Amino acid sequence: MNAPDPRAPAGTPAPSRPPVPPRPSAPTAPPAASGAPRRAPTGRARRAGWFAVTALAAATALLTSRYLTLDPEVFLDEQRAVYLANELPLVLHVGGGVLAILLGPWQFLPRLRARRPGLHRVIGRLYLVTVVATGAAGLVLVPKALVGPIAPIGFGALDVLLLLSTAVAWRAVRRGDIARHRAWMTRSYALIFAGATLRVWLVVMDAVGVPFDQAYAAAAWTCWLINLVVAEYLIARAPAPAPAPPRHVRPGDPAPDLRV
Secondary structure (H helix, E strand, C coil): CCCCCCCCCCCCCCCCCCCCCCCCCCCCCCCCCCCCCCCCCCHHHHHHHHHHHHHHHHHHHHHHHHHHHCCHHHCCHHHHHHHHHCHHHHHHHHHHHHHHHHHHHHHHCHHHHHHCHHHHHHHHHHHHHHHHHHHHHHHHHHHHCCCCCHHHHHHHHHHHHHHHHHHHHHHHHHCCCHHHHHHHHHHHHHHHCHHHHHHHHHHHHHHCCCCHHHHHHHHHHHHHHHHHHHHHHHHHHCCCCCCCCCCCCCCCCCCCCCCC
């Protein structure tokens, strides 16, 4: 303890030392996140994926559109009698599928949505009609599919999920929920794209020597289950939709159109 200063008057408190400023502490690192951030695909990867999907969709549409001629020579031998007895469901299923698989990729172009929202809505409505046609007609043809009961059940599940996912996407956009709409449209197109992955699967299985019946029964499930897994991956890493800019509403102005 320091002795009191004898020069200070009695009763006068001793002067206190000036406080010493604390030394600046080294900057601390921010706390680590609980999980690694999800990385969205780069613009180049998205463009490459879009072109690949669109090209495969066009090839599939060109290949399957031969069925619209109703020429018995292009039908599978095992299904020729079934197709000739169900020409209307066949035309609706194939025609709807061809249009849907061709229209779908254009709905995922951000520039088209931003610059031509009217065209985006028109394509979306056409896509909705074609999905209903191909899904409903597919359910009519499902009981007559090859390699029962495994393949018919797989294709039936595909048609039901296609119709349900598209209905949820349509309901979401009617309510203005754009994020939910885009997620369910991604699932819907993943299911439509099963028409392409089905044929890829059959070609690969034939190349490695798998019997047709086994490959067909497996493809009835894998052609859309794998697509849905990829769709969920893309949905989880998709950037959130940009918020709409603030809009000053004046009396008499029409309500904003939230549809896409």
